[in-house]
Amino acid sequence: MAKITFLEAIQQAQAEELERDPRVFMMGEDIRCNVFGTTTGFVERFGEERIRDTPISENGFIGAAGGAAMVGMRPIVDATLSSFLYPAMDQICSIIAKSRYIYGGQAKLPLVLRSCMFYGNSNAAQHSDRPYPMFMNMPGLKIICPSDAADMKGLLKSAIRDDDPVMSFEDGTCWMNKAEVPDDPDFLIPIGKGDIKREGTDITVVAIAGGVNVALKAAKQLAGEGISLEVIDPRTLVPLDRDLILRSVRKTGRAICVDPANRTCSAASEIAATIVEEAFEALRAPVVRITTPDTHLPFSPLIEKPLYPSVERIVSAARRLVGAVEFQSA
Amino acid sequence: MAKITFLEAIQQAQAEELERDPRVFMMGEDIRCNVFGTTTGFVERFGEERIRDTPISENGFIGAAGGAAMVGMRPIVDATLSSFLYPAMDQICSIIAKSRYIYGGQAKLPLVLRSCMFYGNSNAAQHSDRPYPMFMNMPGLKIICPSDAADMKGLLKSAIRDDDPVMSFEDGTCWMNKAEVPDDPDFLIPIGKGDIKREGTDITVVAIAGGVNVALKAAKQLAGEGISLEVIDPRTLVPLDRDLILRSVRKTGRAICVDPANRTCSAASEIAATIVEEAFEALRAPVVRITTPDTHLPFSPLIEKPLYPSVERIVSAARRLVGAVEFQSA
Amino acid sequence: MTAIGDNDRRLEKYRRMQRIRQFETKAESIHAAGEIPGALHTYAGMEASGVGACMALRDDDYMVGTHRSHGHPIAKGSTLRPLMAELLGKATGVCKGKGGSMHLSDFAMGSLGETSIVGSGGPVAAGAALGAKLQGLDRVALCFFGDGASSEGAIHEGMNLAAVWKLPAIFVCENNRFGMSTPTSAAVAGVNVADRAHGYGIPGVIVDGQDVDAVEEAVREAVDRARAGKGPTLIETKTYRYRDHAVNMGRDLTPRGPEHDDWVARDPITLYRARLLADGVAEGDLDAIDAAIAEEVTDSLNFARESAYPVFEEAFDHVFVDRLPIPDDVLAHA
Amino acid sequence: MTAIGDNDRRLEKYRRMQRIRQFETKAESIHAAGEIPGALHTYAGMEASGVGACMALRDDDYMVGTHRSHGHPIAKGSTLRPLMAELLGKATGVCKGKGGSMHLSDFAMGSLGETSIVGSGGPVAAGAALGAKLQGLDRVALCFFGDGASSEGAIHEGMNLAAVWKLPAIFVCENNRFGMSTPTSAAVAGVNVADRAHGYGIPGVIVDGQDVDAVEEAVREAVDRARAGKGPTLIETKTYRYRDHAVNMGRDLTPRGPEHDDWVARDPITLYRARLLADGVAEGDLDAIDAAIAEEVTDSLNFARESAYPVFEEAFDHVFVDRLPIPDDVLAHA
Numbered sequence A, B: 001m002a003k004i005t006f007l008e009a010i011q012q013a014q015a016e017e018l019e020r021d022p023r024v025f026m027m028g029e030d031i032r033c034n035v036f037g038t039t040t041g042f043v044e045r046f047g048e049e050r051i052r053d054t055p056i057s058e059n060g061f062i063g064a065a066g067g068a069a070m071v072g073m074r075p076i077v078d079a080t081l082s083s084f085l086y087p088a089m090d091q092i093c094s095i096i097a098k099s100r101y102i103y104g105g106q107a108k109l110p111l112v113l114r115s116c117m118f119y120g121n122s123n124a125a126q127h128s129d130r131p132y133p134m135f136m137n138m139p140g141l142k143i144i145c146p147s148d149a150a151d152m153k154g155l156l157k158s159a160i161r162d163d164d165p166v167m168s169f170e171d172g173t174c175w176m177n178k179a180e181v182p183d184d185p186d187f188l189i190p191i192g193k194g195d196i197k198r199e200g201t202d203i204t205v206v207a208i209a210g211g212v213n214v215a216l217k218a219a220k221q222l223a224g225e226g227i228s229l230e231v232i233d234p235r236t237l238v239p240l241d242r243d244l245i246l247r248s249v250r251k252t253g254r255a256i257c258v259d260p261a262n263r264t265c266s267a268a269s270e271i272a273a274t275i276v277e278e279a280f281e282a283l284r285a286p287v288v289r290i291t292t293p294d295t296h297l298p299f300s301p302l303i304e305k306p307l308y309p310s311v312e313r314i315v316s317a318a319r320r321l322v323g324a325v326e327f328q329s330a
Numbered sequence C, D: 001m002t003a004i005g006d007n008d009r010r011l012e013k014y015r016r017m018q019r020i021r022q023f024e025t026k027a028e029s030i031h032a033a034g035e036i037p038g039a040l041h042t043y044a045g046m047e048a049s050g051v052g053a054c055m056a057l058r059d060d061d062y063m064v065g066t067h068r069s070h071g072h073p074i075a076k077g078s079t080l081r082p083l084m085a086e087l088l089g090k091a092t093g094v095c096k097g098k099g100g101s102m103h104l105s106d107f108a109m110g111s112l113g114e115t116s117i118v119g120s121g122g123p124v125a126a127g128a129a130l131g132a133k134l135q136g137l138d139r140v141a142l143c144f145f146g147d148g149a150s151s152e153g154a155i156h157e158g159m160n161l162a163a164v165w166k167l168p169a170i171f172v173c174e175n176n177r178f179g180m181s182t183p184t185s186a187a188v189a190g191v192n193v194a195d196r197a198h199g200y201g202i203p204g205v206i207v208d209g210q211d212v213d214a215v216e217e218a219v220r221e222a223v224d225r226a227r228a229g230k231g232p233t234l235i236e237t238k239t240y241r242y243r244d245h246a247v248n249m250g251r252d253l254t255p256r257g258p259e260h261d262d263w264v265a266r267d268p269i270t271l272y273r274a275r276l277l278a279d280g281v282a283e284g285d286l287d288a289i290d291a292a293i294a295e296e297v298t299d300s301l302n303f304a305r306e307s308a309y310p311v312f313e314e315a316f317d318h319v320f321v322d323r324l325p326i327p328d329d330v331l332a333h334a
């Protein structure tokens, strides 16, 4: 156990798996120079063949990861920012997500496609997207989106060992957060299992990625008011741990979904839809979504920051929900 | 008024707008040869400059539509099948959806991006997608997805006249359906207004694209059993006519969302989430989603067909919901 | 250009071209009769391109193909039963009925997909070549793509990646003069697709796509280069598609010119038969091959017809390695 | 290569290069001090490329640029106030504070975006050229892109489209020897990016990117060709980036070699100043320009500092032509 950052967790997960399995290798733009600190010492340790700087051609090298995986390699692709995935949608959707299916199981594509959601830093609309909902709508892609260093490490290691393609959406707002992370080289968090980050009784808050930390802060604040939030981090969006979410809602009767993605067709929408479809009988109040509105992200910091889910928005929604219940049960 | 098919409606809408506005022109792969019948006689009538066959480079010509729109043209792009949009996601997401925003309103992008959702015909996973939910998650794109010939014509004409980028998702299962369609060259259906395709009292069925016709069949069948469905066709997904949907649910107290897209983060999910968030107090039963599961589409027809929303699935969901209410209110 | 290799190789080339032709002739007729669902894109006229290219490969080399997917696997050595069964959507199909006519990809023969998204094979082939290189194997990866596909960014990116990393890849552009209804000259800038090679600093080769020996020779040179670690080659086979883009669609969308007859007159199988005969191969030996293939095709169709369709649950296989859970309401009404 | 045009033009080139340099020098220092949010990519060393290219354009011609967005608009003639205000995220910014440093695009000067998604300007420029052609205007569209961007499919598709349709487009690859930390040779196959032109059947021109007159001349020839309906040209300006990929990031990621000093010794502004002096321009005239620009920069910064930030509601403008409805809970806590 050591206290490390989210970024260090990524670095460790990759290093351990590169060490463990010679089929694992890395590709990405400018990964050798270790811009963000997730590849510290990798070139020296694993060599330039396995740590590859690519041309700026996301469709080319992400598709190449697919091809390499089909012949038995286990590529980790660092696509830098999630906003750079759009040029690669061809290979992600038509090749990586579909090859196993379309060829009746002949193909196997064990690859990890990492990207950072780089928002809240005044990098404007073309750099700030959180596009995991798009990929949730595309079958054939597993998706992880952890919110703390331990989950990051354990899930990324599971992803690298998984025989299916896994997309890893890494929230830039979590980069510097520290947590105790096991050193065990076989420390794995299973893909598809959510986690209760804080137990509570009044409202289930299902929060995604960086939204988890915002929700935890709100929970702390509301505890002082006697409102008890149960904060659930699905950690994996595909497969989604619907059981964990539903169990919690059946207990609390209320739910808030916190999602830094754009609102329409967000993960929050999916979770809300699941709740009303499967736990309707338990619901005592509307399911509220706290998301980024359907705007793009502006450069100017004062108008960017308030667009994201905030402690204040969660707190006031929670108060309203608890009130709503009292009103309703009156 | 004349009875014409959905495809003829597309042809008419385009012809009328090409006639009306010299800034309108068309681009796409093999559009001159009129493969599907939406460009009949266009080359002769409007010339090869305005009716352009493109190279097979979706990112290139869809982005070029963006560039042409920025300098004052009003392109209609025929991207053939919706599954061919992935190679163009770069230009759709980063240029077309964002240029107006990122440049503070300096850019205007009046363009229409048409594509057909070509499913249910044994064309396998790479050809059969219904990807509108992905684009619903991307701000800056209006989306129309009509289910009958009249709406198709009126909405496409509105789209061509709209000053924002509009994606038109045309459901191949509707192609041959006929309807009475006004001849008035200014016949327009407003973008953002849904339509009640059948009034009813027991359950609101919000159905998307080809799902509308399936829902109408189910409604007919259920009427015989004394279950009255109100079938709503939003017609436009962005902006979505939430008011119309909510008004109906407040009346019926029950809702089914029928959506041919893949289930997770579908339009159905968004609509269900909206209902439980905004009309919770009226809800008397779970909101049910009837969608295509999160599989890809297989070639073999016997295993492909049952994956889509069907009359049977809607009928049994409706029966269950009505039963559920009786149970609940007992 | 004269024949390469020993007689067996030459007969094998003839055999594979005939096998493609006869397989497709049968497929086209049963498709017309409604026995094959979906669209059917035939390779007739282009057999020398696929067979010449694949005969220059080893069994363990990789190959990526296109929507026009019948020719490539047969050229690489696939047997017909699983291919025909796939066309009919049967569980015994090479893709278990999931792929169909556009996806006759036989991974056992080193295929890594016959992908129907135009151009999308480029990065995959580069990646397979990278995989072989990283594994220290001397395998190569060959990417078939069309003239139309050359306009796609994916092909550009795949070639640039392969060139800059000196990967053992071979890019074979099968220029059949049209992409659907669009003549190559109306969609592809430059005189030849092979001219693109210059920009990547790799060899660009133009070859008569109707001459199976010539194609094999050109590809073999590229393969040798690739195995020797010298990087990729771009080869353009000048060829021709006889039938419409997809068959049995009612009308031929292809704007054919007077050169159509010249191309048909240079049928790759007829040409090769003549060459073999001129070189002393006995006519009876070729007739015997033709007859044996006719039987193979009949056998494959019988096999396909007798095979079962996949059961519904299989629709949930292969999204991931583990079968997806099947929603109750879907299963109830399947 | 000798100077083109009359003295005013030459002084204007000098002025614009100086304006870029001084604007960015100021921007870099206030960014270091935390006054500019986000990333800042400077154009220092590359001024002759942008200015030479834009001086060959008319005011009503179009231009598309990149994330390295300060140089292009100034080269095309933009004034500094709205640009500096944009860097500070003010409502008076050229993009109303929505774009920032990577997007200093001035549509009034014919810019159609400085787009920070690498390569994404290629199709836009082709489309603008198409628009001009369809409107019967003799405008051209110029696309700036980097050496690194040449690997993107979007650039390939844009060039192929422009070439096959003979559009009035000019593709200017500003080869500054690196894409972020990656040397061009490690990412871009082939000897020169300009060599790609051959594959599209269009002229490919290499020019000394430190010589503003040479760049202008090369681009002017391409512009003339384009206006005459003869289609696009690919021009590669060989240039160099002085500062790190993005400034003030703590360490320089660029793996510079000994040639760094040679490049700095060939500073485009210093070179041009020397040429002007040698050609008889009075030193005092140049000094006066420098001083006037220093004042412009100071004025622009004062303007920017005094300008208001956008109000929160503006975040909901420009997603569409009409403002989006603002969700109550968001507004309540903004």
Ligand SMILES: Cc1ncc(C[n+]2csc(CCOP(=O)(O)OP(=O)(O)O)c2C)c(N)n1
Residues within 6 Å of the ligand: B029, B056, B058, B080, B084, B087, C067, C068, C116, C117, C118, C119, C145, C146, C147, C148, C149, C150, C176, C178, C179, C180, C241, C245
């Ligand atoms: C990305 C994409 N765009 C369009 C299509 C539709 N389409 C299928 S084949 C084809 C023509 C391909 O031409 P070419 O590459 O020359 O191959 P050929 O059919 O001539 O063998 C087109 C446009 C597609 N399948 N994928």
Ligand SMILES: Cc1ncc(C[n+]2csc(CCOP(=O)(O)OP(=O)(O)O)c2C)c(N)n1
Residues within 6 Å of the ligand: A029, A056, A058, A080, A084, A087, D067, D068, D116, D117, D118, D119, D145, D146, D147, D148, D149, D150, D176, D178, D179, D180, D241, D245
């Ligand atoms: C599609 C995409 N991929 C990656 C990036 C990150 N990125 C920004 S600039 C850059 C390098 C660009 O190099 P080049 O085109 O040579 O332009 P230069 O920065 O040298 O002017 C990279 C990789 C991006 N912005 N967009």
Ligand SMILES: [Mg+2]
Residues within 6 Å of the ligand: C146, C147, C148, C174, C175, C176, C177, C178, C179, C180
């Ligand atoms: Mg072709």
Ligand SMILES: [Mg+2]
Residues within 6 Å of the ligand: D146, D147, D148, D174, D175, D176, D177, D178, D179, D180
């Ligand atoms: Mg560069």
